[in-house]
Amino acid sequence: MVVRSTIMDTNSFRPEHASELDEATRQLTAKRERLLGESYRLFYRRPVHLVKGLGQYLWDANGDKYLDVYNNVASIGHCHPAVIAAVNEQMQSLNTHTRYLHERILSYSEELLETMPSEINKAMYMCTGSEANDLAMRIAHAYSGGTGIIVSQEAYHGTSALTSGASPALGSGQPLSPNTGLLASPDHYRLAGQDVGVWLADRMQEKIDEMTTNGIQFAGFMADSIFSSDGVLPGNAGFLKPAIDVVHKNGGIFIADEVQPGFARTGEAFWGFARHGVIPDVVTSGKPMGNGIPVSGLFAKQEVLAAFSDQIPYFNTFGGNPVAMAAAQAVLNVIKEEGLQAHSAQVGQQLLNELKGLQEKYDCVGDVRGAGLFIGFELVSDKESKTPNKALALDLIEKLRERKVLTSVAGPHGNVLKLRPPLAFQAHDIDWLVGALDDALHMIL
Amino acid sequence: MVVRSTIMDTNSFRPEHASELDEATRQLTAKRERLLGESYRLFYRRPVHLVKGLGQYLWDANGDKYLDVYNNVASIGHCHPAVIAAVNEQMQSLNTHTRYLHERILSYSEELLETMPSEINKAMYMCTGSEANDLAMRIAHAYSGGTGIIVSQEAYHGTSALTSGASPALGSGQPLSPNTGLLASPDHYRLAGQDVGVWLADRMQEKIDEMTTNGIQFAGFMADSIFSSDGVLPGNAGFLKPAIDVVHKNGGIFIADEVQPGFARTGEAFWGFARHGVIPDVVTSGKPMGNGIPVSGLFAKQEVLAAFSDQIPYFNTFGGNPVAMAAAQAVLNVIKEEGLQAHSAQVGQQLLNELKGLQEKYDCVGDVRGAGLFIGFELVSDKESKTPNKALALDLIEKLRERKVLTSVAGPHGNVLKLRPPLAFQAHDIDWLVGALDDALHMIL
Numbered sequence: 046m047v048v049r050s051t052i053m054d055t056n057s058f059r060p061e062h063a064s065e066l067d068e069a070t071r072q073l074t075a076k077r078e079r080l081l082g083e084s085y086r087l088f089y090r091r092p093v094h095l096v097k098g099l100g101q102y103l104w105d106a107n108g109d110k111y112l113d114v115y116n117n118v119a120s121i122g123h124c125h126p127a128v129i130a131a132v133n134e135q136m137q138s139l140n141t142h143t144r145y146l147h148e149r150i151l152s153y154s155e156e157l158l159e160t161m162p163s164e165i166n167k168a169m170y171m172c173t174g175s176e177a178n179d180l181a182m183r184i185a186h187a188y189s190g191g192t193g194i195i196v197s198q199e200a201y202h203g204t205s206a207l208t209s210g211a212s213p214a215l216g217s218g219q220p221l222s223p224n225t226g227l228l229a230s231p232d233h234y235r236l237a238g239q240d241v242g243v244w245l246a247d248r249m250q251e252k253i254d255e256m257t258t259n260g261i262q263f264a265g266f267m268a269d270s271i272f273s274s275d276g277v278l279p280g281n282a283g284f285l286k287p288a289i290d291v292v293h294k295n296g297g298i299f300i301a302d303e304v305q306p307g308f309a310r311t312g313e314a315f316w317g318f319a320r321h322g323v324i325p326d327v328v329t330s331g332k333p334m335g336n337g338i339p340v341s342g343l344f345a346k347q348e349v350l351a352a353f354s355d356q357i358p359y360f361n362t363f364g365g366n367p368v369a370m371a372a373a374q375a376v377l378n379v380i381k382e383e384g385l386q387a388h389s390a391q392v393g394q395q396l397l398n399e400l401k402g403l404q405e406k407y408d409c410v411g412d413v414r415g416a417g418l419f420i421g422f423e424l425v426s427d428k429e430s431k432t433p434n435k436a437l438a439l440d441l442i443e444k445l446r447e448r449k450v451l452t453s454v455a456g457p458h459g460n461v462l463k464l465r466p467p468l469a470f471q472a473h474d475i476d477w478l479v480g481a482l483d484d485a486l487h488m489i490l
Numbered sequence: 491m492v493v494r495s496t497i498m499d500t501n502s503f504r505p506e507h508a509s510e511l512d513e514a515t516r517q518l519t520a521k522r523e524r525l526l527g528e529s530y531r532l533f534y535r536r537p538v539h540l541v542k543g544l545g546q547y548l549w550d551a552n553g554d555k556y557l558d559v560y561n562n563v564a565s566i567g568h569c570h571p572a573v574i575a576a577v578n579e580q581m582q583s584l585n586t587h588t589r590y591l592h593e594r595i596l597s598y599s600e601e602l603l604e605t606m607p608s609e610i611n612k613a614m615y616m617c618t619g620s621e622a623n624d625l626a627m628r629i630a631h632a633y634s635g636g637t638g639i640i641v642s643q644e645a646y647h648g649t650s651a652l653t654s655g656a657s658p659a660l661g662s663g664q665p666l667s668p669n670t671g672l673l674a675s676p677d678h679y680r681l682a683g684q685d686v687g688v689w690l691a692d693r694m695q696e697k698i699d700e701m702t703t704n705g706i707q708f709a710g711f712m713a714d715s716i717f718s719s720d721g722v723l724p725g726n727a728g729f730l731k732p733a734i735d736v737v738h739k740n741g742g743i744f745i746a747d748e749v750q751p752g753f754a755r756t757g758e759a760f761w762g763f764a765r766h767g768v769i770p771d772v773v774t775s776g777k778p779m780g781n782g783i784p785v786s787g788l789f790a791k792q793e794v795l796a797a798f799s800d801q802i803p804y805f806n807t808f809g810g811n812p813v814a815m816a817a818a819q820a821v822l823n824v825i826k827e828e829g830l831q832a833h834s835a836q837v838g839q840q841l842l843n844e845l846k847g848l849q850e851k852y853d854c855v856g857d858v859r860g861a862g863l864f865i866g867f868e869l870v871s872d873k874e875s876k877t878p879n880k881a882l883a884l885d886l887i888e889k890l891r892e893r894k895v896l897t898s899v900a901g902p903h904g905n906v907l908k909l910r911p912p913l914a915f916q917a918h919d920i921d922w923l924v925g926a927l928d929d930a931l932h933m934i935l
Contacts, residue, residue, distance in 0.1 A: 070591065073591045073593070073596065074591070076596045076600075077591070077596060079611075080596055080599040080600055080603065080611075080612070080613055081588075081595070081596075081599060081612065081613055081614065082612045082613065082614040082788075082790070082795050082799050082804075083612075083795070083796060083799035083800065084614065084798075084799040084802075084803060084804040084805070085588055085614070086589060086803075086805070087589055087590070087591065088589045088590065092590065092591050093590050093591065094590065094591035094592070095584055095586055095590045095591070095592065096583065096584060096592075097583050097584050098583070098584045098585070098586065103584075103586070116586065116587075118586070118587065118807060118808075119585070119586070123584065123585070123586075124581065124582060124583065124584065124585070128581070129578065129581045129582060132577065132578075132581060133574065133577075133578045133581075136569065136573070136574045136577060136578075136782075137569060137574060138541065138542050138543070138569065139540055139541060139542050139543045139548075139568065139569065140543070140564070140568070140569070140781075140782035141540055141543065141548070141561060141563070141564070141568075141782075142561075142563065143526075143530055144531060144532055144533045145532070145533065145537065145538045145539065145540045146515065146518045146519070146522070146532065146537050146538065146539035146540070147539070147540065147541075148518070150526070151518065151521045151522060151525055151526075154525040154526060155521075155525055158525065166525075167525070167526065167527045167528075168525055168526055168527065169526065169527040169529065169530070171618075171649075172617040172618050172621075172784040172808070173616075173617050173618070173621065173806065173807065173808060173809075174807070175621070175806070176617075176618065176620065176621065176649070176650065179650045179651055180649070182651070183651055183654075204616075204621070204625070204804055204805065204806055205621065205624045205650045205651065205652065206624055206627070206628055206650065206651065206652035207650065207651035207652065209628075209802070215802065215803050216803065218801040218802045218803070219801070219802045219803070331807070332807055336585075337581075337585035337586075337808070337811060337813060338783075338784075338808075338813065339617040339783075339784040339785075339808035339811075339814065340784075343527075345527070350527050350528070351528060353529075354527055354528035354529040355528065356663040356664070357529075357654070357660065357663050357664045358529060358531075358660050358661065358663070358664070359527075359529035359649055360529070360531070360649065361618065361620070361649055362563060362618065362619070362776070362777055363563075363617070363618060363782070363783075363784035364618075366782060366784075368782060368783070369784070
């Protein structure tokens with residue numbers, strides 16, 4: 046049995062670290078412990094107290110500057126002036142809900158749907174990726190008549206009851222729904238030499254058959270196409286297609302969870318699914334959509350969505366409100382105006398090349414893989430065994446923190462550095478990151 | 491069997507109304523139909539195209555001014571400068587998440603928890619009321635070990651899969667969860683002469699016993715203490731207490747859903763539950779918390795929350811982020827600085843008195859009831875039969891819309907006008923509202 050790392054036991058502050066903290070930080074952590082629910086976790090043994098952000102940089106209360114290589118919420122850069130201005134302007138005129146007419150939701154929907162295959166022609170808005178995925182799963186149920194949802198082995202799809210039951214990354218404390226099927230991760234690194242596309246399609250058919258045997262009707266497959274919580278597994282473009290064909294052949298729908306790869310992040314395409322040449326039935330988005338203003342969306346084929354909408358009312362009070370749409374529109378404008386998709390492809394490739402230098406240099410750097418500015422940096426005991434080295438990964442992110450580089454870990458073993466900076470990350474930032482990695486690895490080893 | 495009105499078949503625009511519209515409005519409704527999911531519903535046969543808001547007023551694209559007697563999201567008034575400034579200021583410096591230290595979430599939590607009984611000492615943040623209630627139900631499950639949740643007969647608690655299954659107001663298209671028990675609405679108007687507190691406590695015990703008989707372990711009772719979707723049933727302060735005592739005696743928890751009555755709305759208390767002298771185990775909030783910036787919260791007794799938090803990770807990406815907290819803090823400041831709770835009590839009472847004048851004048855106005863600026867105005871065939879008159883209520887809100895007064899309907903029969911203006915509503919607005927109501931009733935009858 047694989048012992049899974051969870052969000053609980055990886056990169057997080059624990060009370061026993063308190064003695065290492067300076068007085069101001071200790072007071073803040075103590076106040077958090079007193080006031081906030083115990084679910085709240087802080088990153089790092091020495092938590093970071095941030096007070097300012099701009100572009101790809103963050104500053105702490107001491108004035109120290111950090112390079113942000115983790116946060117995709119501030120997708121186009123922290124405190125981007127275009128989003129600040131758009132939100133401020135809309136807040137000054139109106140912020141109500143979608144039961145009155147407003148133009149912003151329509152112009153944004155029109156423009157965003159144009160980035161998708163024409164089959165996907167309906168938009169809905171919520172506030173979080175969890176809400177979008179919760180609704181997507183209900184749509185899958187309504188459309189297929191089934192309840193069985195397949196997700197990847199280490200998927201994370203949200204915090205609601207329904208999405209948590211389809212999020213094995215939450216660990217064994219959170220029981221999976223009996224209607225959830227787990228598809229093996231497309232771990233190209235360890236499946237080297239195999240045609241992962243064919244392999245994954247075979248696993249998909251097995252899982253669907255298993256569900257059928259268990260009396261559960263298959264409803265659909267939900268996946269983040271970059272498999273972020275499985276350890277950042279971009280794979281080669283197109284490898285997902287055979288598996289999606291299997292999904293459709295078996296009457297299920299494909300829900301592309303674009304909370305991670307969407308909005309130009311992968312460089313190769315505006316959406317993660319587009320890298321694979323597949324047409325989802327439902328697309329969900331969240332984190333990077335409003336640069337920190339809570340907004341999420343669900344985009345679907347009309348006939349798929351109708352199976353739900355014809356029966357069940359759905360109204361999300363804040364979803365698609367004028368201020369949320371103003372933020373989302375500003376983000377979309379900036380991605381286009383600043384050419385961030387091409388930028389992500391180019392700088393991402395440059396960074397990847399530099400990181401591959403470290404891979405050659407260190408036996409413990411087993412694999413470096415990425416699409417655009419979404420890169421996994423996998424630490425192992427040695428290149429031969431490929432044994433995941435979680436302790437090294439955790440040590441490394443603490444050492445990076447000391448060198449003012451912020452990132453975190455991912456994957457079933459918590460041994461993969463998730464390098465996912467704001468798209469404002471520039472070529473001239475590469476030295477800081479790669480230098481810090483090199484230095485830290487050199488020091489640890 | 492009671493045929494329930496649902497959100498689908500009450501105050502909403504339908505395509506067959508399109509011919510009555512001016513060209514600009516028709517274009518917008520057509521564009522919505524083309525681009526947005528069919529779940530989207532517009533208020534009114536002639537939808538309102540809003541472009542501007544300030545305080546208790548809204549303006550449409552033609553420049554016509556409306557009195558807002560419906561929207562509690564813009565709780566302290568549309569486009570309140572304090573919220574605009576706080577959000578703008580915070581957006582200029584930083585907007586990340588709660589895995590880094592930040593002071594705003596702590597200072598806000600400290601101040602907000604002070605408005606609650608000392609037993610409620612832990613805060614968590616999400617983005618919507620649905621997310622807060624979804625988590626609250628999961629906490630009830632974890633703490634009690636049971637799954638049975640009792641809600642009121644016409645309750646609405648959210649859009650997620652779990653909360654929708656506990657929201658009979660969504661109508662028969664949305665199946666209730668088999669773990670949901672329905673408690674009869676405390677309809678003081680039709681229970682006249684009875685001690686509703688004792689009556690409700692008896693119904694509660696019956697429902698819990700029924701659950702037990704059905705093999706479902708009771709987990710808790712979730713209620714909006716003003717019973718908004720049951721038709722706005724504030725009742726007399728304190729009537730809920732005996733029912734909550736029954737909940738606790740049977741090992742369940744009480745979840746106070748404060749999305750409707752919270753944040754000074756009822757005038758008599760800052761929180762709806764406080765009107766009843768009860769101590770909830772979990773409190774949820776949403777709509778009025780950030781004046782339109784998506785933010786919600788869950789506040790709980792430490793030992794109740796711990797049953798969940800000890801086992802299950804929970805992280806809400808946007809929840810409690812610095813900008814959401816800045817908006818929430820500004821709302822709280824304004825409620826205190828502008829004395830909005832006392833204001834709500836005073837102006838609400840004045841408005842109630844004026845509306846009672848209409849009740850005396852018209853046989854079709856069966857009941858007028860309220861707490862602060864949350865008032866139900868119930869239309870019936872006649873005072874003797876108390877038969878709900880939905881057609882009249884729907885007609886009336888359309889007539890009010892013509893007189894530039896915005897409101898909508900509530901209740902199982904859709905015959906109760908829900909009068910719930912921003913707390914910026916002033917004594918001098920009463921004439922507009924009451925005059926329009928008088929005029930419209932006079933015209934219809």
